[in-house]
Amino acid sequence: MRTEVLAPTEESIARAAVALRGGAIVGLPTETVYGLAASAFDPAALASVFAAKARPTFDPLIVHVVLEPGPATAQLEALGLVDGARLTPAARAAADALAAALWPGPLTLVLPRAPRVPDLVTAGLDGVGLRAPSHPVARALIARAGPLAAPSANRFGRISPTTAAAVVAELDGLVPLVLDGGPCDVGVESTVVRVEADGRLLLLRPGGVSAERLAALSGRAVLRGATPRHPAVEGGSGLVSPGTLESHYAPRQPLLLLDAPLSALTVLPRAASVALLARDEDPGPAAALLAAATGAAPVLALGLGSDPGVAARRLFAALRELEASGAELLVAEPPAGEDGLWHAIGDRLRRASAPRR
Numbered sequence: 327m328r329t330e331v332l333a334p335t336e337e338s339i340a341r342a343a344v345a346l347r348g349g350a351i352v353g354l355p356t357e358t359v360y361g362l363a364a365s366a367f368d369p370a371a372l373a374s375v376f377a378a379k380a381r382p383t384f385d386p387l388i389v390h391v392v393l394e395p396g397p398a399t400a401q402l403e404a405l406g407l408v409d410g411a412r413l414t415p416a417a418r419a420a421a422d423a424l425a426a427a428l429w430p431g432p433l434t435l436v437l438p439r440a441p442r443v444p445d446l447v448t449a450g451l452d453g454v455g456l457r458a459p460s461h462p463v464a465r466a467l468i469a470r471a472g473p474l475a476a477p478s479a480n481r482f483g484r485i486s487p488t489t490a491a492a493v494v495a496e497l498d499g500l501v502p503l504v505l506d507g508g509p510c511d512v513g514v515e516s517t518v519v520r521v522e523a524d525g526r527l528l529l530l531r532p533g534g535v536s537a538e539r540l541a542a543l544s545g546r547a548v549l550r551g552a553t554p555r556h557p558a559v560e561g562g563s564g565l566v567s568p569g570t571l572e573s574h575y576a577p578r579q580p581l582l583l584l585d586a587p588l589s590a591l592t593v594l595p596r597a598a599s600v601a602l603l604a605r606d607e608d609p610g611p612a613a614a615l616l617a618a619a620t621g622a623a624p625v626l627a628l629g630l631g632s633d634p635g636v637a638a639r640r641l642f643a644a645l646r647e648l649e650a651s652g653a654e655l656l657v658a659e660p661p662a663g664e665d666g667l668w669h670a671i672g673d674r675l676r677r678a679s680a681p682r683r
């Protein structure tokens with residue numbers, strides 16, 4: 327079986343919905359990254375998602391929904407996803423306020439799971455991750471097929487796909503069809519927060535919605551889970567979300583993330599060939615410094631630029647291009663900022679450069 331890539335017409339969306347209802351898995355565009363979707367209440371289909379990705383079952387899946395205007399938690403209860411009896415009034419108020427402000431969009435809320443949610447979705451945890459995506463193709467498909475559990479559509483530990491072609495590069499032959507919704511607008515995954523009983527937010531993964539925004543909307547500092555230090559995030563429960571492993575988003579060859587721009591560095595490891603992800607839009611000056619330090623010009627140099635929205639949109643495609651250059655070593659300068667979306671970008675680069683297991 328080769329993977330079919332379909333333009334998102336009425337017919338192809340209807341066909342994908344029929345496939346999902348019949349237990350198949352489908353490649354799905356969202357505004358963050360492409361997902362590999364299965365019907366959220368179908369354990370056999372969920373098992374195919376884990377098998378296609380070679381993903382360990384300790385890593386929970388996010389359930390994607392479409393909601394009507396009005397309080398989100400009541401609708402999530404009605405869908406059989408959230409256990410309202412275990413939601414405190416404070417948690418309910420916090421979740422409803424965030425959903426009203428940020429859904430549809432790149433935010434995942436972890437809330438008490440309803441008994442109907444399969445264990446494969448939550449990895450046996452008592453919370454379920456929920457998100458209402460804004461991509462029109464995702465919304466049209468969910469409207470027809472019902473709630474969809476979808477991890478990013480990459481092999482486990484690899485670079486997340488932000489185009490339909492990248493999904494095929496990861497999963498050709500392992501998923502029957504991918505709806506092509508164009509390049510993803512946000513480019514990094516959703517921010518994952520667990521809503522605590524007292525209504526505070528525990529940040530489990532930085533992403534498309536900044537910690538500053540969450541802090542402003544909730545009126546309190548966000549608690550820090552297993553995420554990089556950040557000014558809008560306090561404390562340090564060290565609580566790890568399963569799946570937020572150190573090594574993730576990894577290209578095939580090693581990626582060296584510098585702790586200072588090339589302009590401040592002199593010593594670099596020897597490599598037969600290098601490719602560069604520069605912090606500036608124009609990678610030329612950094613490439614020249616790298617060439618001077620290593621004795622050879624990089625085989626490919628790309629720039630992330632100083633606009634965090636643009637940098638996030640470019641990030642995963644740039645990592646894929648660098649990987650495809652065939653260079654023996656990939657070198658990345660630290661990104662240009664730390665707040666807002668830079669938090670997620672820095673997190674992804676750090677994990678892409680982490681030692682492999």
Ligand code: TXA
Pocket residue numbers: 356358359360361362385386387388432434436448451453454455457476477478479514515516517518530531567568569570
């Ligand atoms: O933007 C996104 O979130 C994309 C698109 C497709 O929606 N999805 C995505 O899924 O990034 P995935 O599976 O690659 O990453 C989801 C992560 C898990 O690895 C885990 O860290 C966290 O979200 N997560 C999901 N459900 C959770 C739960 N019940 N409790 C704690 N963490 C959870």
Ligand code: MG
Pocket residue numbers: 477478486
């Ligand atoms: Mg992923």
